[in-house]
Amino acid sequence: MTFDKDVIKLLSAGTSLHEYGICNWAFNRRDAIVVLDGFKKLKIPVLGGDVYKFENGNPVSTYENWYCEQFEDESHEEFISRSILIATEFINRIDSKDNSSFFVIVPDRALIDTDEALVELKRHWQVQKH
Template sequence: MNGGIATEDTSNFYVRSHQAFKRYEKGADLILCAIWSTKIDSILSVGFSANHLGIKNWVLDREKAARAITQLENLKIAVLGGDVFEIEGGKIYQTYDSWCCDQKDDENEQNFTKRSILEAKEYILNYPKGKVGFAIVPKT
């Protein structure tokens, strides 16, 4: 890869966007798409891509997930919930465990963001120990 941006072979080129690689046919228009937003993707893309499972998100181990929640908190971005995955041998598998946080009718955005961050941190840090990862769903 040339400078981490794009490389050409004889028929295709590849583009890296926040550690996610996308393949484009030669001659096609180059379009980089964010999953959430550029800022949020830069936080979450430190994890494993879940794209092969049909999920447009990343799975972060417990430490990276807790760090990502703190970064989202610093940006005042609420967390709507997330999914839990088992991590084994560098691969991820769905556990079908999840959490969600909905904004209450009488709750302003600031209070909802604080509560959603707290609930996300508690869920991640209190989830039973093991080789697990978390796909975080931020409010956009």
């Protein structure tokens, strides 16, 4: 499997939010951790994320979020590890006794926005609409 296909497989396992104007997928806690592990293996840092709950079938922001920026003296590998750690810790801290929280993860898109990846992601968006 190519790099782009690995990323697409990880992201498309979530619930598409594209029909709501959000160009990403929402993941339950367990799946979000799987995605983070996948990004770590693929060496993709996570720049941040948001928390949503679904109300009447629509995603609603809880206004909880996190972000991570690379330090000037930090190597790319250190940034990847730290960004994944921050995301994992944040997700595990969110109190959701009823498992109603969903997480939108924002990877460093500069590493995945290739023409092939964008075409494939658009195809997945269309498939999930039907």
